[in-house]
Amino acid sequence: xxxxxxxxxxRIVERLADAISEHxxxxxxxxxxxxxxxxxxxxxxxxxxxxxxxxxxYKVVTIVPNRGACVAQPTIKEAKDVFAAxxxxxxxxxxxxxxxxxxxxxxxxxxQLEKEDGAIKRGERQEMIRESGNFHRVLAxxxxxxxxxxxxxxxxxxxxxxxxxxxxxxxxxxxxxxHQALVDAILAGDRGQAQYLMDEHMATIQRYLLLDERPxxxxxxxxxxxx
Amino acid sequence: xxxxxxxxxxRIVERLADAISEHxxxxxxxxxxxxxxxxxxxxxxxxxxxxxxxxxxYKVVTIVPNRGACVAQPTIKEAKDVFAAxxxxxxxxxxxxxxxxxxxxxxxxxxQLEKEDGAIKRGERQEMIRESGNFHRVLAxxxxxxxxxxxxxxxxxxxxxxxxxxxxxxxxxxxxxxHQALVDAILAGDRGQAQYLMDEHMATIQRYLLLDERPxxxxxxxxxxxx
DNA sequence: GGCGATAGAATTGCTAACAATATTTTTAGC
DNA sequence: GCTAAAAATATTGTTAGCAATTCTATCGCC
Numbered sequence: 001x002x003x004x005x006x007x008x009x010x011r012i013v014e015r016l017a018d019a020i021s022e023h024x025x026x027x028x029x030x031x032x033x034x035x036x037x038x039x040x041x042x043x044x045x046x047x048x049x050x051x052x053x054x055x056x057x058y059k060v061v062t063i064v065p066n067r068g069a070c071v072a073q074p075t076i077k078e079a080k081d082v083f084a085a086x087x088x089x090x091x092x093x094x095x096x097x098x099x100x101x102x103x104x105x106x107x108x109x110x111x112q113l114e115k116e117d118g119a120i121k122r123g124e125r126q127e128m129i130r131e132s133g134n135f136h137r138v139l140a141x142x143x144x145x146x147x148x149x150x151x152x153x154x155x156x157x158x159x160x161x162x163x164x165x166x167x168x169x170x171x172x173x174x175x176x177x178x179h180q181a182l183v184d185a186i187l188a189g190d191r192g193q194a195q196y197l198m199d200e201h202m203a204t205i206q207r208y209l210l211l212d213e214r215p216x217x218x219x220x221x222x223x224x225x226x227x
Numbered sequence: 228x229x230x231x232x233x234x235x236x237x238r239i240v241e242r243l244a245d246a247i248s249e250h251x252x253x254x255x256x257x258x259x260x261x262x263x264x265x266x267x268x269x270x271x272x273x274x275x276x277x278x279x280x281x282x283x284x285y286k287v288v289t290i291v292p293n294r295g296a297c298v299a300q301p302t303i304k305e306a307k308d309v310f311a312a313x314x315x316x317x318x319x320x321x322x323x324x325x326x327x328x329x330x331x332x333x334x335x336x337x338x339q340l341e342k343e344d345g346a347i348k349r350g351e352r353q354e355m356i357r358e359s360g361n362f363h364r365v366l367a368x369x370x371x372x373x374x375x376x377x378x379x380x381x382x383x384x385x386x387x388x389x390x391x392x393x394x395x396x397x398x399x400x401x402x403x404x405x406h407q408a409l410v411d412a413i414l415a416g417d418r419g420q421a422q423y424l425m426d427e428h429m430a431t432i433q434r435y436l437l438l439d440e441r442p443x444x445x446x447x448x449x450x451x452x453x454x
Numbered sequence: 455g456g457c458g459a460t461a462g463a464a465t466t467g468c469t470a471a472c473a474a475t476a477t478t479t480t481t482a483g484c
Numbered sequence: 485g486c487t488a489a490a491a492a493t494a495t496t497g498t499t500a501g502c503a504a505t506t507c508t509a510t511c512g513c514c
Contacts, residue, residue, distance in 0.1 A: 147308040
């Protein structure tokens, strides 16, 4: 496909993915092609291609034939699988990052922490969400494995959507303190501690989620039979 | 997108991915839209969409604007990253598979081994390649994490392409003996041994690859200056 | 008044024709 | 005979319009 279209589709994908990640587009929100064309100032074909990609690659959009697209509502099983997969990748990224520490990489990590800190101090909620996600991307880039970085990028987006869907309190996703401690352990080269902190970090995020029961797909008969 | 188109695109993607995995389409092979339309009996739009997907999602196709698509030729860095990522995921899948062992799952693993064995005895080269890849998919399904399964599926396809590009001797990708030993360890619930065998299995595959120098991007001047 | 059917509107899905770009072949000039 | 420009061909990229489907609102009937 033409380089122009490619770039345009990527733009739309990122706009939508960001909006979903930052909880501006809630799970279940309808994504009408015509509306997106209007809002994004884009070609309908490009919008369609972007929606396809968000559905088949990132899984943050659901497309029902002849009925259009909407922001996905992952099942609890899927949510758990995503977190498990992400945990596995994050864990190995920590290990690689420690093995791959250079002066430049140390700097990148510290700079990222500063960015997050700045966002918090300024009270910019959406910037906070974005930067706390970026932290994990930076870590992946420090690790130096582009494939893992890409896989993680997808899982982070999915994670954000899951948080929007299942969080019990409207809190932010990652705490800066945990990121700080993690960087300390990485810079100190303490692999065991760093991996422990990452595991805990992932567990903390999940702890604030309601992944025990299943709200969707309720059995109406059972739910109403005793009313 | 319509369910019909979706299915059709998937069909084309799978046909092409299989052909690449099984080394019927060599790295660098041109994929002309018109030819594919003719050979696959498909609509050009569907072919285009499939090529897009193979390029952006699976990374086994390279699309040059206004020049069309061809089978990708991953760099050595990319090849190494893919193997590293796959190793990490395979390792964790082994662990999950052991934790998730049921009678049904035991059966699936044994059945898969039989299939591979049958293919070898029958001497069907392409079936051998396919089934030895399927082994890893079955293992992932036994592990029960669909997200990991999907991530692995992509990495297996990419691995196959890398093997086609960098193998020094035209051998098959996985040895049935190693699969056999791996299943034994898993069925015995021996996590340490199973993970060790999986690590070794991945290392064995890489050992037959030429990932030390870099053939692509040759410096013509240097190469020919003394001739 | 509630339920179901039918017509209209909105939305998505598909296709085919046209435009832009790259590659190959031909032709003219040296 | 070789080089380089120019036409011809082949291939990809883009768009607009039509077709199919679903949703919504109105109307008739029980």
